[in-house]
Amino acid sequence: MTAEPMLSVKDLHAFYGKSHVLRGVNMEIMPGEVIALLGRNGVGRSTTAKAIMGEVAPKGEILFKGKPISGLESHKIARMGLGYVPEERDIFPTMTVRQNLLMGIKDTRNPGRHTIDEMLDMFPNLRARADNQAGVLSGGEKQMLTMCRTLMGDPELIIIDEPTEGLAPKIVQQIGDMIAEIAKTGVAILLVEQKLSIALRIAHRVYVMGHGEIVYSGTPAEFAKRDDVRAEWLEV
Secondary structure, three states: OOOOOEEEEEEEEEEEEEEEEEEEEEEOOOOOOOEEEEOOOOOOOOHHHHHHHHOOOOEEEEEEEEOOOOOOOOOHHOOOOEEOOOOOOOOOOOOOOHHHHHOOOOOOOOOOOOOOHHHHHHOOOOOOOOOHHHHOOHHHHHHHHHHHHHHOOOOOOOEEEOOOOOHHHHHHHHHHHHHHHHHHHHEEEEEOOOOOHHHHOOOOEEEEEEEOOEEEEOHHHHHHHHHHHHHHHHOO
């Protein structure tokens, strides 16, 4: 029997004022699958993430684990098991790293699969600063913290928006390794990313977006042969 998609998006439209940003986006993510959503800046990738999470009003069908979530409030979507790591790296700067991780737990009476010690073991950078205020962390460490805090909510799927934006190459590599580690735990991932090296290293499938819609989908191996797609939709 074929597994049902964890997330199914059909004919998704979204607007900012009168600007028609998403123009019929279609995509699927299977349980445990890592999907890379590629495209130039401004084509609608982050808007797709926000529409799925209810931060932008969506028009169209969005199913999570077979249940419609289009138009639900963001906190209700999160409680269903969908995690979101926004591009802004929102942390609580005056709280410690450990306290930030505690804030990710949705139900203290029923903790999820991941513990704080597990997160700190997985990412030694954070363990070394566990009792420091999060505001003093580097950009890369803040990115690690936001991903770990999201994991503490025990999501079945995480949307990660531009995790390597503005980071040094060495840190980019670490973030890529971290996302690969998260994927090994069985969490499905929708990765919005511009850096092909990371996306192609960890993704099972690739979607390319242009002008508010999906213009290509395939495996990383198939995509690697499509110089025409890269030239038309990705290269500046």
